[in-house]
Amino acid sequence: MCGIFGVIQAAGAASTSTLAISAINGLTALQHRGTESTGLVGSDGVDRNHVEILKGHGLVRDVFNDGNVAKFQNSKVLIGHNRYSTAGKKAAINCVQPFVVYTAVGIVAIAHNGELVDAKKKREEALHHGVGLSTDVDSELIAQMIAKAIALNHKCRRDDELGDISKELAVTMSAINMSYSLIVLTFDRIYAIRDPFGNRPLCVGTVYDSTGVATSYCASSESCALPSNAKLDFEVRPGEIVELSRDGIRSVCQMKPQSPLAMCIFEYVYFARNDSVIEGQQVQTVREECGRTMAEEDVIEADLVANVPDSSMSAAIGYASQSGIPYEPCLHRNSYVGRSFIQPNDEMRQSSINQKFGVLQKKVEGKRIILVDDSIVRGNTMRIIVRMLKEAGAAQVHLRIASPPVRFPCFMGINIPTRGELLAANKSIEEIREFVGADSVKYLSVDGLQKAVQKGIERNTTFDVGHCTACLTGDYPTQLEF
Numbered sequence: 342m343c344g345i346f347g348v349i350q351a352a353g354a355a356s357t358s359t360l361a362i363s364a365i366n367g368l369t370a371l372q373h374r375g376t377e378s379t380g381l382v383g384s385d386g387v388d389r390n391h392v393e394i395l396k397g398h399g400l401v402r403d404v405f406n407d408g409n410v411a412k413f414q415n416s417k418v419l420i421g422h423n424r425y426s427t428a429g430k431k432a433a434i435n436c437v438q439p440f441v442v443y444t445a446v447g448i449v450a451i452a453h454n455g456e457l458v459d460a461k462k463k464r465e466e467a468l469h470h471g472v473g474l475s476t477d478v479d480s481e482l483i484a485q486m487i488a489k490a491i492a493l494n495h496k497c498r499r500d501d502e503l504g505d506i507s508k509e510l511a512v513t514m515s516a517i518n519m520s521y522s523l524i525v526l527t528f529d530r531i532y533a534i535r536d537p538f539g540n541r542p543l544c545v546g547t548v549y550d551s552t553g554v555a556t557s558y559c560a561s562s563e564s565c566a567l568p569s570n571a572k573l574d575f576e577v578r579p580g581e582i583v584e585l586s587r588d589g590i591r592s593v594c595q596m597k598p599q600s601p602l603a604m605c606i607f608e609y610v611y612f613a614r615n616d617s618v619i620e621g622q623q624v625q626t627v628r629e630e631c632g633r634t635m636a637e638e639d640v641i642e643a644d645l646v647a648n649v650p651d652s653s654m655s656a657a658i659g660y661a662s663q664s665g666i667p668y669e670p671c672l673h674r675n676s677y678v679g680r681s682f683i684q685p686n687d688e689m690r691q692s693s694i695n696q697k698f699g700v701l702q703k704k705v706e707g708k709r710i711i712l713v714d715d716s717i718v719r720g721n722t723m724r725i726i727v728r729m730l731k732e733a734g735a736a737q738v739h740l741r742i743a744s745p746p747v748r749f750p751c752f753m754g755i756n757i758p759t760r761g762e763l764l765a766a767n768k769s770i771e772e773i774r775e776f777v778g779a780d781s782v783k784y785l786s787v788d789g790l791q792k793a794v795q796k797g798i799e800r801n802t803t804f805d806v807g808h809c810t811a812c813l814t815g816d817y818p819t820q821l822e823f
């Protein structure tokens with residue numbers, strides 16, 4: 342996943358002092374996409390060879406404070422990144438994004454969400470062409486490839502347009518396969534770019550003051566991170582390069598328009614925030630539909646429907662409304678403990694699950710519970726929760742999972758690179774039931790998930806609709822090169 346955010350001050354807007362705060366607020370709103378590290382890069386819009394940089398490990402609130410944010414007081418163009426690592430050394434400080442490189446036209450910084458399926462090959466090519474890399478993160482490669490494209494095109498440039506690297510971006514990014522949503526900073530503008538498969542989300546919006554005048558323009562992984570006084574202008578289209586400058590937002594070009602679409606279906610299942618709009622639909626609505634579809638596919642007699650907080654609440658509500666069985670929360674979630682799945686290792690995932698939940702015993706005692714979760718991936722969560730519910734006196738616990746079994750690795754931005762770690766890749770449904778200690782286990786079908794996700798998408802004539810389901814079906818949207 343990873344969360345990426347960028348903001349640029351509009352022409353004529355009064356002060357920059359709140360711009361860094363907007364960027365930090367944006368990153369905070371995207372915290373659910375990555376909690377390992379965060380970083381912010383800011384340019385004053387004039388000096389092409391200087392940026393302010395602040396990076397660190399941990400949450401946005403751990404890294405930024407009133408004191409250290411003051412360094413961005415003159416910044417008029419900022420981009421930031423929250424990391425959930427899929428490549429490179431997780432703990433190394435030089436792997437924290439955004440990546441910043443000096444190029445022939447000045448500094449360029451990039452914030453990348455996704456994972457490059459052909460990173461190994463591209464890395465070898467770069468190294469053999471004398472490009473030095475300082476990390477083993479795929480995202481750094483993008484920064485270096487952009488720098489190289491800028492160098493190759495340097496003689497054709499006009500001196501008054503040094504911040505405009507749209508041509509170099511088009512050349513570089515169309516040569517890279519998937520997966521990327523990218524926010525790029527030059528000294529006086531921002532680019533928001535989505536890979537031609539549209540694998541990761543990305544949107545742009547305009548912030549207005551109380552008189553309706555535009556004060557800044559934003560690019561964000563998800564619409565939930567746009568400030569409350571912003572309007573979502575549009576979701577960046579698959580393969581589109583969008584430029585945000587002090588004069589507004591404009592679409593630069595469309596790369597590879599014929600590519601099949603492969604928006605990550607797991608953004609709907611788990612990653613994205615309920616209040617975000619993806620492909621024109623609110624994520625929460627889709628999750629509720631997944632729950633309803635699951636109840637249409639299978640209903641069992643029970644006293645109540647509960648869920649594993651947080652992400653599965655909408656699916657549980659959908660299941661309850663379709664089945665007529667009342668929804669009753671059975672678990673308290675400690676809101677000071679973050680998401681467990683996006684922790685960088687199993688020890689941290691398990692410790693986070695152990696700290697996170699408390700059982701509402703009176704709701705549970707003697708009850709036949711349908712327990713809904715959005716997914717079972719490694720099985721860490723369910724193993725712990727079912728035991729807790731049984732120990733609290735639940736008569737039966739029936740698991741209903743609002744996505745199909747995850748059986749195949751992901752190489753496009755989610756840290757599940759091996760089949761060995763996936764519960765459903767190694768066990769039958771009956772073995773999973775036994776492993777987690779439940780009375781029954783049923784999953785939403787692939788067809789049911791796809792229908793629920795695609796039901797509310799408005800078709801238009803320019804773009805088709807298509808989702809990656811590779812971790813569920815083994816059907817990868819592109820040739821994998823290792």
Ligand SMILES: O=P(O)(O)OC[C@H]1O[C@H](OP(=O)(O)OP(=O)(O)O)[C@H](O)[C@@H]1O
Nearest residue numbers: 651652680681682717718719720721722
């Ligand atoms: O089978 P596992 O490997 O445990 O992974 C699946 C679980 O992890 C996620 O929850 P998480 O706690 O990360 O986030 P949430 O609070 O948004 O549900 C997801 O919602 C499932 O509950």
Ligand SMILES: NC(=O)CC[C@H](N)C(=O)O
Nearest residue numbers: 342343426427428454455
């Ligand atoms: N999950 C992501 O989007 C990861 C981005 C990048 N591949 C990294 O590891 O930093």
Ligand code: SF4
Nearest residue numbers: 605606751809811812
């Ligand atoms: S393999 Fe799964 S998690 Fe990865 S991009 Fe495809 S749907 Fe998303």
Ligand SMILES: [Mg+2]
Nearest residue numbers: 649650651652
């Ligand atoms: Mg969960």
